[in-house]
Amino acid sequence: MTRGIPDVRATEGRAPDVFSRDGWVPMRSHRDGEDVDFAIVGTGAGGGVMAAKLAEAGFSVVAFDAGPFFRPLADFASEEREQDKLYWTDERISDGRDPIELGSNNSGRAVGGSTVHFQMVALRFRPEWFLARSALGYGRDWPVDWREMWRAYDEVEDALKIAGPVRYPWGPRRGRYPYRPHEVNASGLVLARGAEALGVGWAPCPIATLSAPRGRAPPCVYRGFCKIGCSTNAKQSILNTYIPRALAAGAEVRDLAMVARIETDASGRATGLHYHRGGEWRFQQTRNVVVAGYSIETPRLLLNSAGPAHRHGLANAEGLVGRELMVHVNDAVWGTMEDEIRWYKGPPSMAVTEHWNYEDRKDFHGGYAIMSQGPLPTDFATSMVGNLGAFGMDLRRRMAGYNHMAGLKIVGEVMPDPENRVTLSDETDALGLPVPRITFGYGENDRAIGRHARGFMSEMLRAAGATDLFETTGTAHLMGGCPMGFSPQDSVVDADGRAWSCDNLWICDGSVMPTGGGVNPSLTIMANSARIGHRIRALAARGELARAA
Amino acid sequence: MRPRVPSERSRRAVALTALASVGLVAGAAWVSRRRPPRRRPEGSRAARQVRQGAALLAGSVLADSTMEHYRGGFHNRTMFVAPVSSGLALVSALAPGMMTRRARQAVNAGAVGAGLAGHLFHLRNVLRRPGALSWESMFYAAPLGAPGAMTLAGLAGLAATRLETGQPRGAEALRAGRIGSLGTVAGLLGTTAEVALLHFRGAFHNPMMFAPVILPPLAALAVADAARRPDRARLRLARILLRATAAMGLAGAAFHAWGVHRNMGGWRNWRQNLQVAPPLPAPPSFTGVALAGLGAAHLLEEARR
Numbered sequence: 001m002t003r004g005i006p007d008v009r010a011t012e013g014r015a016p017d018v019f020s021r022d023g024w025v026p027m028r029s030h031r032d033g034e035d036v037d038f039a040i041v042g043t044g045a046g047g048g049v050m051a052a053k054l055a056e057a058g059f060s061v062v063a064f065d066a067g068p069f070f071r072p073l074a075d076f077a078s079e080e081r082e083q084d085k086l087y088w089t090d091e092r093i094s095d096g097r098d099p100i101e102l103g104s105n106n107s108g109r110a111v112g113g114s115t116v117h118f119q120m121v122a123l124r125f126r127p128e129w130f131l132a133r134s135a136l137g138y139g140r141d142w143p144v145d146w147r148e149m150w151r152a153y154d155e156v157e158d159a160l161k162i163a164g165p166v167r168y169p170w171g172p173r174r175g176r177y178p179y180r181p182h183e184v185n186a187s188g189l190v191l192a193r194g195a196e197a198l199g200v201g202w203a204p205c206p207i208a209t210l211s212a213p214r215g216r217a218p219p220c221v222y223r224g225f226c227k228i229g230c231s232t233n234a235k236q237s238i239l240n241t242y243i244p245r246a247l248a249a250g251a252e253v254r255d256l257a258m259v260a261r262i263e264t265d266a267s268g269r270a271t272g273l274h275y276h277r278g279g280e281w282r283f284q285q286t287r288n289v290v291v292a293g294y295s296i297e298t299p300r301l302l303l304n305s306a307g308p309a310h311r312h313g314l315a316n317a318e319g320l321v322g323r324e325l326m327v328h329v330n331d332a333v334w335g336t337m338e339d340e341i342r343w344y345k346g347p348p349s350m351a352v353t354e355h356w357n358y359e360d361r362k363d364f365h366g367g368y369a370i371m372s373q374g375p376l377p378t379d380f381a382t383s384m385v386g387n388l389g390a391f392g393m394d395l396r397r398r399m400a401g402y403n404h405m406a407g408l409k410i411v412g413e414v415m416p417d418p419e420n421r422v423t424l425s426d427e428t429d430a431l432g433l434p435v436p437r438i439t440f441g442y443g444e445n446d447r448a449i450g451r452h453a454r455g456f457m458s459e460m461l462r463a464a465g466a467t468d469l470f471e472t473t474g475t476a477h478l479m480g481g482c483p484m485g486f487s488p489q490d491s492v493v494d495a496d497g498r499a500w501s502c503d504n505l506w507i508c509d510g511s512v513m514p515t516g517g518g519v520n521p522s523l524t525i526m527a528n529s530a531r532i533g534h535r536i537r538a539l540a541a542r543g544e545l546a547r548a549a
Numbered sequence: 550m551r552p553r554v555p556s557e558r559s560r561r562a563v564a565l566t567a568l569a570s571v572g573l574v575a576g577a578a579w580v581s582r583r584r585p586p587r588r589r590p591e592g593s594r595a596a597r598q599v600r601q602g603a604a605l606l607a608g609s610v611l612a613d614s615t616m617e618h619y620r621g622g623f624h625n626r627t628m629f630v631a632p633v634s635s636g637l638a639l640v641s642a643l644a645p646g647m648m649t650r651r652a653r654q655a656v657n658a659g660a661v662g663a664g665l666a667g668h669l670f671h672l673r674n675v676l677r678r679p680g681a682l683s684w685e686s687m688f689y690a691a692p693l694g695a696p697g698a699m700t701l702a703g704l705a706g707l708a709a710t711r712l713e714t715g716q717p718r719g720a721e722a723l724r725a726g727r728i729g730s731l732g733t734v735a736g737l738l739g740t741t742a743e744v745a746l747l748h749f750r751g752a753f754h755n756p757m758m759f760a761p762v763i764l765p766p767l768a769a770l771a772v773a774d775a776a777r778r779p780d781r782a783r784l785r786l787a788r789i790l791l792r793a794t795a796a797m798g799l800a801g802a803a804f805h806a807w808g809v810h811r812n813m814g815g816w817r818n819w820r821q822n823l824q825v826a827p828p829l830p831a832p833p834s835f836t837g838v839a840l841a842g843l844g845a846a847h848l849l850e851e852a853r854r
């Protein structure tokens with residue numbers, strides 16, 4: 001498959017075998033008119049896990065994704081521009097005080113979702129963050145006990161065979177990571193030296209790529225193309241972990257199937273999905289809908305699904321859908337080392353310090369994790385053009401030093417703010433669907449985090465021997481938009497991921513996160529989805545899938 | 550309900566590995582049976598076994614250190630010492646006629662010294678890294694235990710030169726057998742420690758990876774017990790476990806060959822994968838130690854007569 005229009009692959013009873021170059025695995029198929037138990041929108045971190053969990057629990061499941069079904073061994077090139085095919089690059093309007101950049105830094109579009117191109121950093125939330133408001137005095141509480149989340153973390157870490165340090169230096173004791181840590185690359189050792197010089201802890205970063213063989217997947221070869229899609233299958237994305245599991249357990253996956261609207265009846269219950277696939281509009285009947293399109297597409301789909309009982313959009317009685325959208329502060333400091341570093345070697349972030357996540361003596365709320373960096377050339381050049389206005393000879397000179405560069409970047413917590421939100425604009429896309437508008441502005445605390453972090457990272461880099469330091473700013477990841485909470489007045493869904501105002505609608509992706517935490521979100525999204533999967537099974541066993549009656 | 554996870558290990562893989570290891574073990578047995586009895590004047594049976602052990606150990610160190618130090622780009626001159634020293638020890642064990650006895654003693658004493666120095670060099674490398682004596686360094690810095698194999702090779706070589714002057718008898722055989730057993734026990738346990746660390750690094754992803762951390766310590770126990778009280782039953786048990794360990798060392802090479810195949814590109818990409826996959830020459834060092842141990846057992850047997 002090259003650029004241009006990819007073809008539908010998961011159809012007629014078979015789906016791509018992701019561990020082969022051109023093979024297939026059998027797939028159970030359902031007719032549109034068949035009333036399936038669950039129709040899932042999105043097959044990323046949240047949706048992919050859910051598809052596997054529900055299928056393994058014996059439900060009939062159809063999972064839709066707007067993106068293609070790739071076979072990494074054959075479809076992924078070692079070329080940055082070619083791999084743009086992994087990103088969600090449809091038109092979106094971005095405004096507000098600090099409009100966020102959208103696309104390659106926060107949204108994917110493929111079976112497997114954004115995990116197909118994520119950078120594999122697999123960190124857990126600090127336990128106190130689940131009680132951010134009551135224990136730490138900021139943001140919101142999660143309606144979930146941290147121990148329940150930690151059990152779910154265990155489960156997904158094992159499913160992804162996370163390679164992590166033998167002993168993790170922060171937080172309560174955790175079980176051993178399923179695989180051992182990778183050898184930290186030179187870029188990670190710069191972080192380590194800086195941390196040791198400043199007297200803060202550091203660790204090999206727990207990452208979702210294999211440090212030993214697993215089934216048909218080889219261990220990582222450290223070529224560093226992770227962010228544009230790993231072509232060896234060493235990376236443990238949803239595409240090569242939970243999706244094969246879901247298919248084996250009897251789920252159907254429909255690739256290149258864009259869901260436009262959820263149909264509801266007069267009582268307000270969901271009855272099916274309108275979706276576009278193979279050039280035509282179709283309708284899938286279903287008993288339950290799970291939405292997992294991530295923080296922009298999930299609110300967009302709900303807002304676009306008004307019905308007789310949901311005048312302002314599905315599950316939007318209180319006007320909360322789309323609100324409290326969060327990003328992560330992604331500011332960075334870069335410098336030149338005397339030694340050759342060749343930071344592109346290996347996964348981009350192989351060392352981490354969570355010092356400022358677990359240290360509470362600081363003058364801002366929330367926290368941040370610092371990670372070593374290894375951007376690919378085009379990525380790095382782009383960020384220098386954007387941030388420094390470097391161009392021409394200046395850019396060339398800077399890029400000539402590429403192999404001696406080192407950098408540190410944060411994932412910094414952003415406070416939930418109702419004014420940061422997703423709404424529908426008046427414009428429409430090629431399918432005639434309203435284009436989403438994303439309004440975003442940093443708050444004072446968010447800026448304080450960025451300032452603090454840039455100062456601290458500069459100190460670290462200097463202590464590690466870097467010179468010619470410069471800073472860049474930016475955002476990463478998306479969280480929130482359909483927060484999970486305690487009552488219909490404060491949230492869109494309850495602790496089970498079930499919409500307060502529609503009892504057969506569930507959400508299990510990044511959009512339900514009430515707070516963003518100071519770590520990359522995907523592990524938390526997966527754990528939360530696995531947890532919700534267990535809850536749905538328990539509810540079904542008790543005959544409580546329909547709340548009313 | 551048990552989740553139906555797609556099979557992690559292909560049946561073909563298991564079958565092939567099993568076949569390969571059975572073949573290797575059977576082959577080894579066949580070769581050793583068909584070998585015409587060597588009645589060379591210089592060699593008692595114990596001496597021969599100990600020298601074979603020394604040869605295997607030296608060969609294993611030669612191949613392993615050459616590969617690993619090549620991977621490290623020989624960035625430090627002293628990294629040449631390991632292959633050179635183990636190479637000389639190998640020659641002295643395989644072709645003793647090529648060197649005078651004096652030279653052989655010197656070469657093997659040199660290997661012992663180089664091995665001990667190697668520990669220090671590797672320790673220095675570990676301590677220089679951020680994290681110093683952390684798991685990360687133990688996994689990926691210069692391996693602290695590895696040079697021990699060269700020390701063992703040198704010791705076995707020295708023992709072989711000592712024994713070639715004629716089989717000791719009576720009390721002297723007992724003493725020699727006990728010293729040899731001690732060396733065997735130390736060698737088995739040291740090698741096991743190294744393997745345990747590296748197989749832990751590999752997360753014991755294949756259950757067979759437990760074999761070399763279980764069997765050799767059992768053999769070491771049996772050897773120690775037999776050295777303490779060399780009666781018939783104890784010696785028999787020690788021999789059985791040593792033979793099993795020797796066979797396991799060879800089978801290990803086959804398993805590691807399978808490991809090469811499980812890396813990206815498999816054997817087609819051998820130039821890369823021989824370096825990153827489990828080292829082919831490493832497991833036979835168990836065979837080397839076990840052979841030397843069989844020599845020691847023979848001495849103990851001799852003392853009983």
Ligand SMILES: Cc1cc2nc3c(=O)[nH]c(=O)nc-3n(C[C@H](O)[C@H](O)[C@H](O)COP(=O)(O)OP(=O)(O)OC[C@H]3O[C@@H](n4cnc5c(N)ncnc54)[C@H](O)[C@@H]3O)c2cc1C
Pocket residue numbers: 041042043044045046047064065066067103104105106107108109110111112113114115117118119120121122123227257258259260292293294295297298301477478508509510511520521522523525
């Ligand atoms: C470059 C990059 C690096 C990252 N690195 C890390 C990292 O190192 N660690 C980490 O924890 N996180 C990382 N992330 C974030 C992580 O990938 C996401 O947070 C996570 O995947 C979000 O999960 P999700 O299920 O909410 O959405 P996604 O994984 O994005 O899945 C949503 C899926 O839904 C589909 N979809 C959306 N709307 C529709 C519709 N209407 N119809 C059909 N399908 C639809 C999309 O095509 C997509 O495949 C990274 C993200 C990016 C972009």
Ligand code: SF4
Pocket residue numbers: 209219220221222223224225226227229230231232233234235346347
């Ligand atoms: S460095 Fe490892 S995880 Fe990243 S693309 Fe290469 S093989 Fe995949």
